[in-house]
Amino acid sequence: MTKTLLAIALSGLALAGCSSSDTDASDTASPSPATTVVASHYPVQFLVEQVGGDLVDVETLTAPGTEPHDLELTPQQVGEVQEASAVFYIGEFQPAVDDAVAEASGTAIDLSAGLPLLEGGDHEHAEGEEHAEGEEHSGVDPHVWLDPVLMQQMATTVADTLAETDPDNAQTFQDNAAALTEELATLNTEWEQGTTTCEIKTMVVSHEAFGYLANQYGFEQKGIAGLTPETEPSAAAIAELADFVKNNGITTVYTETLVDPAVAETVAAEAGVQTAVLDPLEGPPAQGDYLSAMRDNLDTVMAGQNCS
Numbered sequence: 465m466t467k468t469l470l471a472i473a474l475s476g477l478a479l480a481g482c483s484s485s486d487t488d489a490s491d492t493a494s495p496s497p498a499t500t501v502v503a504s505h506y507p508v509q510f511l512v513e514q515v516g517g518d519l520v521d522v523e524t525l526t527a528p529g530t531e532p533h534d535l536e537l538t539p540q541q542v543g544e545v546q547e548a549s550a551v552f553y554i555g556e557f558q559p560a561v562d563d564a565v566a567e568a569s570g571t572a573i574d575l576s577a578g579l580p581l582l583e584g585g586d587h588e589h590a591e592g593e594e595h596a597e598g599e600e601h602s603g604v605d606p607h608v609w610l611d612p613v614l615m616q617q618m619a620t621t622v623a624d625t626l627a628e629t630d631p632d633n634a635q636t637f638q639d640n641a642a643a644l645t646e647e648l649a650t651l652n653t654e655w656e657q658g659t660t661t662c663e664i665k666t667m668v669v670s671h672e673a674f675g676y677l678a679n680q681y682g683f684e685q686k687g688i689a690g691l692t693p694e695t696e697p698s699a700a701a702i703a704e705l706a707d708f709v710k711n712n713g714i715t716t717v718y719t720e721t722l723v724d725p726a727v728a729e730t731v732a733a734e735a736g737v738q739t740a741v742l743d744p745l746e747g748p749p750a751q752g753d754y755l756s757a758m759r760d761n762l763d764t765v766m767a768g769q770n771c772s
Contacts, residue, residue: 504553716768
């Protein structure tokens with residue numbers, strides 16, 4: 465009898481040990497893998513990372529330091545686009561991306577779709593000015609991310625798309641988008657308050673990337689180049705731009721990241737004015753993120769446009 469009771473007791477301990485071990489294994493199980501999505505370039509990457517958080521793994525097609533307009537995709541990147549659960553991009557900004565998403569098997573979302581898009585201004589060439597290969601004189605301006613109000617709408621689109629891709633985490637995506645939208649609304653208010661008293665209403669920029677920003681805050685932009693920065697103006701065009709700067713009381717010509725500043729610096733030198741860097745955020749900023757870079761841009765514009 466005693467031996468029988470001892471055997472039963474030992475058997476019970478063994479079962480308890482197995483049960484405890486199974487429970488521990490369940491408690492320490494790895495979380496579900498993040499959903500892999502593709503973003504075309506930095507501002508899209510920023511939106512997806514902010515809304516998706518740790519629940520998404522974002523592959524960005526445009527490497528830091530790369531001028532994004534003329535991006536060429538590798539076969540591996542084309543494969544990533546075709547296989548991703550979702551692809552987020554801005555239509556008519558990067559032709560190689562437009563072509564790749566046409567073959568995507570997953571969800572492809574043009575974040576500019578449905579937004580109030582601007583037509584790019586016809587970039588007039590002075591006599592003798594060279595035309596970049598493939599340059600267009602007009603078309604839709606794709607630089608929508610430089611308007612914080614439009615960024616709010618795009619954040620909502622990202623959340624809705626991720627929620628469809630991963631319904632179990634839909635509420636998290638919506639909460640993250642709401643938090644980001646609030647930050648973007650604050651940024652918009654700062655821009656509105658900072659630019660209400662600007663004395664100079666024309667911004668002379670390296671290329672016409674700032675149409676949405678100008679439209680939102682009461683400026684006009686005059687680009688040295690058009691919607692893409694490849695145009696190489698002639699000496700006559702540079703002289704014409706310098707005269708425009710001098711005759712309109714402009715004190716600053718804006719250079720930008722990722723684009724050679726030489727032409728803008730020449731225009732500024734001939735006009736006798738200063739230059740300042742205005743970031744079109746086509747690539748990641750050197751430090752900080754979209755929000756901090758846009759605040760740096762605000763400081764630059766307030767100084768360059770004589771805003772009190």
